Amino acid sequence: MSKRKGLSFEEKRSRMMEIFFETKDVFQLKDLEKIAPKEKGITSISVKEVLQSLVDDTLVDTDRIGTSNYFWAFPSKALHVRKQKLEKLESQLIERTERKQSLHQRIEKAEMGRQNTEDRAALSKELEGLRQERNRLKAEVEKYKECDPEVVEEIRQLNRIAKDAANRWTDNVFTIKSWAKKKFGFEQKQIDKTFGIPEDFDYID
Template sequence: MIVKELVQQMIDEDGVISVEKCGNINIYWCFKNQTLQTLYDSSEKLKKQIQETESDIAISKRELEKTLETGRRKKFTVGQKSYSRDVLIEKRKKVQEEIKKKSTSLQKIESIRWDGAKIQENKQRVHLKKGQLEKITDNIEILVDYLYKKFFLQPEQIRKEFGIPEEFEELTDI
């Protein structure tokens, strides 16, 4: 079994051995020329990868040297213009502060601005609150009526004791 597995591995993975079925017999072969060509192709592929990697390394080294030469100096030149690092950093801080201020003012304006969707949303919220308020007033009236019937207390006395107005204001539709 071990020999069969080894031969199968050499056929499938390595490509060292070739096989062809002839009738009910399998014929295996391997030519020296075929093996050398495979090795040559692999070596050429590896050489090409090495060259590409070396060129990438050279480019990265040049960029690193350029960065080290020009990086973090107090004053530097780009094209015909010369700049001061400290001045540019201060300008950047001021611009960032201005952006923050303007974005907060924009948020305030957006919260104040009323469009159709916001108006509709607020209408729904007011109607919901109105419905809740009406339920609460109905419940208060029911409780006052319950205390009146259960303990024979006058509704005026109950309202006076708990600070409930004699009659709730009518809410008009919005």
């Protein structure tokens, strides 16, 4: 019986995003370290590294409330990030294609009645490098074809769900603040300062 192959890093990233998109919820690291292995097959020891890579790529948002860090990702944000990257790649592809055409013209001109020169050899080498870069960019662009405008309507519905989830968490924060004020006699400003809650913290309209 063959040994089961582990998930690649990109597969782990993709499955981690599925957790956020499917639940439309906000998590702490400890929550994800419990959920990811059970539901997505991501080892708990790699959860932190995978999560940090998604935060670094701005696919997952994070904020600190009190002494805890919270993480969330909404489909609308992910779609926007992918579209931006797709536009950048397409722009690079156009630039490389124009550069390639320019080099072709220069090589053809250089070949007219001339022997091989160092300049022509350098141009040929640069052209080959641009061909490889163009192929790489084409493959990269294909990865982002999923950002089709047809998903916009679905994203709008997901935005509503995400807003409701955010407001539920906001309601929880207000409930905890009210409890702390009654239980310990803390002033609201003291609670906000202690737990890093901004003055304009409120529900999303």
